[in-house]
Structures are given as structure tokens and as C-alpha cells.
Amino acid sequence: MKTRILLADDHALVRAGFRSLLEKISGIEVVAEADDGREALELIKKHRPQIALIDIAMPRLNGLHALLRINKDFPGTKVIILSMHMNEEYVVQALRAGTSGYLIKDAATTELELAIRSVIDGKVYLSPSISRTVIDSYLERVGGQLSPLEQLTARQREILQLIAEGKNTKEIAGELEISVKTVESHRLQLMGRLNIHDIPGLVRYAIRSGLVSVEA
Numbered sequence: 698m699k700t701r702i703l704l705a706d707d708h709a710l711v712r713a714g715f716r717s718l719l720e721k722i723s724g725i726e727v728v729a730e731a732d733d734g735r736e737a738l739e740l741i742k743k744h745r746p747q748i749a750l751i752d753i754a755m756p757r758l759n760g761l762h763a764l765l766r767i768n769k770d771f772p773g774t775k776v777i778i779l780s781m782h783m784n785e786e787y788v789v790q791a792l793r794a795g796t797s798g799y800l801i802k803d804a805a806t807t808e809l810e811l812a813i814r815s816v817i818d819g820k821v822y823l824s825p826s827i828s829r830t831v832i833d834s835y836l837e838r839v840g841g842q843l844s845p846l847e848q849l850t851a852r853q854r855e856i857l858q859l860i861a862e863g864k865n866t867k868e869i870a871g872e873l874e875i876s877v878k879t880v881e882s883h884r885l886q887l888m889g890r891l892n893i894h895d896i897p898g899l900v901r902y903a904i905r906s907g908l909v910s911v912e913a
Contacts, residue, residue, distance in 0.1 A: 699726040700817060703744060705737040705763070706752040706779065711802075715750065715779075715809070722810050734758025741771050748816055750800075753780040753787065756862060757872070759908060761794055762854055768795040775816050787907055788827055790847065798822035845891055846906045853887040854908070856880060860896060861903035 702719060704727055706712045712730050719725050728744045731737035735757045741749060749767060753760035764776045777798035778791045791799050797816045800808065801824040808824065815822040849857065852873075859869045866884075870877045888894050893902055903909050 699724050700748060700813070701726050701728045701744065701746040702813070703727075703729045703731065703737065703740055703746040703749040703774075705731040705734065705749065705755065705760070707732045707755045708752075711752070718806055718809055719750075722813065725813065734760065734763035737763050738766055738770070741767060741774055745771070746774055748797075748813060749774050749776050750779055751776055753778050753782065753791070754907065754909070756909075757859070758855060759858060761790055762851065762858070764791065764794045764796055765851055777812055777816060777822070782907065783824075783827055784907075785827075786844070788823070790844070792821075793847065796821070799827060800824055801826055844906075846908070849887055849890060850883075853883050853890070856883045857887055857899060857903055858908050860884070861900045861909045 702725060704712055704715055704719070706715070709732070712732075716727050716730070719727050728746055729740040731740050733755045734751070737749065737751060737755075738758070751760040751763055755763070758766075760778055760780075764778065767774055767776055775797040776795075777800055778796050779800055779802055780787060781802050783801060788799050798812045798821060800812050800822070804824050804826070812822040812824075846854065855873065856869055859872060864872065866877055866880050870880045873880070888899070891899070891902060893899055
């Protein structure tokens with residue numbers, strides 16, 4: 698039986714590169730590709746892959762939020778986060794969210810197979826370029842407390858990302874299949890939790906937190 702893998706990244710060329718590498722690994726089968734977090738969830742529900750390789754910065758639903766949903770709804774699928782960021786805050790957020798791996802995109806090609814084999818064996822894989830000392834130091838500094846972003850509910854984080862991507866209230870309601878009043882209620886709650894009371898401020902916060910990239 699081959700290990701089924703889903704690949705999610707919003708850049709087609711990046712997906713093609715990873716797919717090419719994955720197809721050279723014995724016992725691996727890429728069963729689906731997604732270009733955003735919501736499509737990834739739909740395809741995981743359909744294909745039930747053992748492993749999902751997910752980019753941390755994707756439109757509509759980013760990698761960290763997709764990770765939380767996958768762990769909740771599809772516990773049989775292990776997630777390896779793909780990222781250009783070695784920032785310890787991103788890594789810690791991914792570990793807290795339950796990732797099985799954190800792989801830096803510019804890592805050596807042999808590291809991809811090593812990460813997959815480690816996750817198949819039930820281990821958590823971190824790229825060697827990510828210093829364990831750095832992560833421990835970060836956790837010590839924050840005292841193990843959740844960041845303001847982590848204190849938002851999953852729905853509030855989804856709405857924050859969509860606001861930062863330029864969606865208006867009606868568009869967000871349609872995207873999430875909820876009422877406009879519900880969107881407004883969540884927006885007021887997340888503004889209160891973050892102590893940010895205007896849309897430009899929310900957008901700046903989302904970019905600083907890595908919820909969306911500047912190019913998104």
C-alpha cells in the first residue's frame with residue numbers, strides 16, 4: 698500500500714516542483730493538489746490521504762488554520778507545514794496547532810523524503826535549520842501563554858484572514874455560508890479581543906502575524 702499524499706500550495710509551479718520530487722520517492726502517491734486551504738479540506742474529505750503537505754501562507758484559509766481543522770475533522774491525516782519562514786513564532790504556532798512536521802521550502806531535496814518517513818513512523822519532524830534552542834527560548838520568553846491570535850476562535854481567525862484579503866462583509870458571509878449579522882458579530886468580537894477597532898488596523902495585524910502575506 699502506497700502512502701497517499703495531498704499537496705496544497707497556492708503557487709502552481711511550487712506544487713509542480715514538489716510533486717516531481719514526491720513522485721521519485723518509493724511508496725508515495727500524490728492523490729490530490731489544492732491551491733488554498735478550503736480546497737485542501739474538501740480534497741482531504743474526499744481522498745483521506747495519510748499525509749498533507751500544506752503551505753503556511755495560502756488564500757481563503759491559511760496553512761495553520763487548515764491544520765487546526767484537519768486535526769479536528771480528519772485525525773487520520775498528518776500534516777507537514779511547508780514554509781519559507783524560520784521565525785520561531787510560526788514554528789511554535791504550528792507545533793501548538795498539532796503539526797507533525799515543519800519543513801523549510803529551501804531545504805535540501807533529500808529532506809522531503811526524510812520528513813515524510815519520520816511522520817509515517819509517528820515522529821514530529823523539524824527542519825534542521827530550525828534551532829530547538831531558539832524554540833525553547835521563545836517559549837520561555839512568552840511563558841507558554843497563547844498569543845492574541847491564538848486566543849481567537851477558529852471562525853474569528855477565518856474572518857480576520859478574509860478581511861485582510863479585502864473581502865467585504867457580504868462576501869465573507871457568502872464564503873463562509875453564514876449570515877451578514879453573524880459576520881458582523883464575529884468581527885466585533887475579534888476587534889475587542891485584539892483591541893483593534895478599524896479595518897486597516899486588522900489588515901496590518903494579519904500581515905504582521907503571518908495570517909496573510911503582503912503579496913496576497
